Amino acid sequence: MEIIGQGATTTVYRDMGTAVKLYVNAPPREAENEAERQRFAYDAGLPVPEVYGVRKIEGNQTALDMAYIDGRPLLYPKMDKDKRIDAVQTMVKLQCMVHKVTAHGQPKQADRLERCIRDTSYLNDAEKNRLLLLLRHLDTGAANLCHGDFHSSNILCDGNKHWIIDWVDATAGNPHADVCRTYLLFMQHAKRIAGIYLRAFCKEANAKPDEILAWLPVVAAGRLSEKVDDKTKAWLLIIAKGENSKH
Numbered sequence: 001m002e003i004i005g006q007g008a009t010t011t012v013y014r015d016m017g018t019a020v021k022l023y024v025n026a027p028p029r030e031a032e033n034e035a036e037r038q039r040f041a042y043d044a045g046l047p048v049p050e051v052y053g054v055r056k057i058e059g060n061q062t063a064l065d066m067a068y069i070d071g072r073p074l075l076y077p078k079m080d081k082d083k084r085i086d087a088v089q090t091m092v093k094l095q096c097m098v099h100k101v102t103a104h105g106q107p108k109q110a111d112r113l114e115r116c117i118r119d120t121s122y123l124n125d126a127e128k129n130r131l132l133l134l135l136r137h138l139d140t141g142a143a144n145l146c147h148g149d150f151h152s153s154n155i156l157c158d159g160n161k162h163w164i165i166d167w168v169d170a171t172a173g174n175p176h177a178d179v180c181r182t183y184l185l186f187m188q189h190a191k192r193i194a195g196i197y198l199r200a201f202c203k204e205a206n207a208k209p210d211e212i213l214a215w216l217p218v219v220a221a222g223r224l225s226e227k228v229d230d231k232t233k234a235w236l237l238i239i240a241k242g243e244n245s246k247h
Contacts, residue, residue: 009024009030016068018065018067019069020064022063030168039051047094048165049067050066071156071159073153075087092197092204096201098147098150098164098178099175103171106171107171109148113219116222117131117221123224127240127241138174146173148170148171149169149181151182175205179207180213181219181223188232221240
């Protein structure tokens with residue numbers, strides 16, 4: 001089968017009209033959890049590939065079968081400037097569409113962030129406690145559906161429709177935290193677009209930039225629990241510790 005995508009613990013293959021996501025050295029029930037969250041988003045009417053099922057293959061490996069989307073990422077190299085701005089606008093509208101879904105019963109965003117902060121080895125106990133206090137202050141108990149890793153590579157365009165993929169980190173929570181995560185990823189990988197994205201979202205959702213940026217230390221600390229290189233780790237630590245107000 002043709003490989004069409006690869007992550008830290010997954011490889012995605014194409015098998016005719018099916019995308020097969022194979023989990024290798026992934027946390028227990030990772031495939032089942034992603035399938036449940038993706039089904040929830042699909043049943044809510046969002047543009048999400050249909051889930052066909054989860055199965056065990058080759059001993060202890062697990063595969064998630066879903067509809068194959070023949071598309072390319074929303075943003076791509078050497079994209080025309082005007083098209084890039086239009087793509088960011090499309091991205092914002094899709095993200096707002098996700099946030100309009102009420103997600104009671106889904107994993108809680110605050111619980112996930114707290115777990116990630118506690119799990120990182122790059123912060124001491126005092127730093128973790130300060131961040132957890134900030135998290136509790138920011139958490140309003142909102143239960144909007146949040147994708148958890150909303151970036152341009154997780155939005156595919158097939159020429160007629162945009163599709164949102166990779167729902168493993170979806171939670172019920174505060175849209176501002178979800179947007180802050182996207183902004184942080186833009187700051188890391190496409191800094192010129194970060195400000196354009198933030199302004200576009202605030203206009204679309206009638207939000208204030210400060211309400212979103214207040215989440216930066218918490219979101220950066222949560223990202224420290226992921227596999228990142230040393231340069232990214234140092235940058236995230238600066239933000240998590242509040243040592244650079246310019247991010």
